[in-house]
Amino acid sequence: MSTFVTQSSLPSLEEYMEEIRPIFDSKWITNMGPVYKKMQHQLIEYLDVPELSLFVNGHMALEMGLQTFDFPAGSEVITTPYTFVSTTHAITRQNLVPVFCDINPDDYTMDASKIEELITDKTVAIMPVHVYGNLCDVEKIQEIADRHGLKVLYDGAHAFGVKYKGVGVGNFGDMCMYSFHATKVFNTIEGGAIAFKDKKYQMRLHELKNFGIHEEDCVMDVGGNAKMDEFRAAMGICNLRHVDENIAKRKAIAEKYDELLGVVDGIRIQSVRDGVKTNYAYYPVYIDSAAFGENRDSVYKRLEESDIHARRYFYPASNDLDCYRTRMHVQETPVAHDTSLNILCLPIYPNLAIEEVEHICDIVRNGR
Numbered sequence: 001m002s003t004f005v006t007q008s009s010l011p012s013l014e015e016y017m018e019e020i021r022p023i024f025d026s027k028w029i030t031n032m033g034p035v036y037k038k039m040q041h042q043l044i045e046y047l048d049v050p051e052l053s054l055f056v057n058g059h060m061a062l063e064m065g066l067q068t069f070d071f072p073a074g075s076e077v078i079t080t081p082y083t084f085v086s087t088t089h090a091i092t093r094q095n096l097v098p099v100f101c102d103i104n105p106d107d108y109t110m111d112a113s114k115i116e117e118l119i120t121d122k123t124v125a126i127m128p129v130h131v132y133g134n135l136c137d138v139e140k141i142q143e144i145a146d147r148h149g150l151k152v153l154y155d156g157a158h159a160f161g162v163k164y165k166g167v168g169v170g171n172f173g174d175m176c177m178y179s180f181h182a183t184k185v186f187n188t189i190e191g192g193a194i195a196f197k198d199k200k201y202q203m204r205l206h207e208l209k210n211f212g213i214h215e216e217d218c219v220m221d222v223g224g225n226a227k228m229d230e231f232r233a234a235m236g237i238c239n240l241r242h243v244d245e246n247i248a249k250r251k252a253i254a255e256k257y258d259e260l261l262g263v264v265d266g267i268r269i270q271s272v273r274d275g276v277k278t279n280y281a282y283y284p285v286y287i288d289s290a291a292f293g294e295n296r297d298s299v300y301k302r303l304e305e306s307d308i309h310a311r312r313y314f315y316p317a318s319n320d321l322d323c324y325r326t327r328m329h330v331q332e333t334p335v336a337h338d339t340s341l342n343i344l345c346l347p348i349y350p351n352l353a354i355e356e357v358e359h360i361c362d363i364v365r366n367g368r
């Protein structure tokens with residue numbers, strides 16, 4: 001049987017049917033109905049955030065989060081190249097310019113000590129990523145943002161349920177995006193959200209995701225369509241019931257990997273910032289080919305030959321992609337570039353058997 005890097009979490013069919021029955025009765029299937037509101041309130045509580053707006057996916061949530069700030073076209077947003085392309089695309093598609101800041105070599109989040117040298121008179125915001133559910137240096141980033149009058153929008157696509165010093169990650173920065181895509185720790189099939197503190201963003205986000213419609217005959221904004229529908233919200237309500245149990249299963253898998261791979265020369269496991277309660281969303285290993293005697297792609301191929309599908313994620317880094325490299329000036333980020341060439345995310349999902357984890361580690365170690 002094939003093993004993939006992830007497997008989507010689903011409730012039982014019966015549980016989902018029970019949850020969607022009222023939608024069939026009411027015929028209210030989208031446009032922020034009762035199921036949307038129920039899930040929104042449950043998530044505000046679970047994620048421990050002040051306000052939350054639900055979206056059709058995480059990408060549109062990022063775009064509309066940016067749009068809310070009304071930055072002039074051509075303004076610069078300092079971001080990380082070590083991310084999924086969505087982050088960089090969201091900035092570019094909002095007519096803003098991504099400026100790439102390098103990352104820390106141990107936790108792969110933005111290197112906050114390199115932000116200030118990238119600030120110009122066009123800089124308006126910082127958009128870092130909580131990579132693999134590990135938290136950015138939120139304190140230092142906020143201090144820089146405050147000093148220079150910049151907004152901070154976190155891409156927290158990986159950070160569902162992550163806490164820092166007992167507080168939900170969505171409390172840091174002006175906004176934090178979550179993704180509820182099928183491959184994430186918690187899914188609504190496709191889906192996403194923006195958490196925010198300032199109530200002034202509430203109505204704006206609500207209207208932007210509904211074509212900018214303010215009232216029946218009044219359209220205030222050039223919005224789009226990015227509403228989460230009732231069926232996806234129902235999937236979220238079901239999946240939320242099981243998410244703690246699923247994170248506990250992920251933890252057991254991550255600890256087995258730590259035990260079997262953490263001791264191998266040339267394999268580096270991700271370090272987690274003090275005070276972070278992580279969600280074990282991914283299991284990245286950095287393969288130092290000089291010490292390990294073999295490079296990342298070779299390990300990746302060996303796993304493929306055993307029908308185990310790991311993922312080179314994130315690879316390539318955004319500033320190495322054709323759509324950016326050939327079109328604009330990109331800042332060189334040697335640590336992100338190196339990490340993208342040497343990282344491998346190993347399979348991790350709640351139903352992955354511990355024996356399979358041992359088998360995967362055997363193949364990775366290859367007699368080492």
Ligand SMILES: *Cc1c(COP(=O)(O)O)cnc(C)c1O
Nearest residue numbers: 057058059084086157179180181
């Ligand atoms: C998944 C992901 C996104 C996009 O979220 P979608 O819900 O798939 O649109 C953005 N950024 C990162 C880092 C992601 O992993």
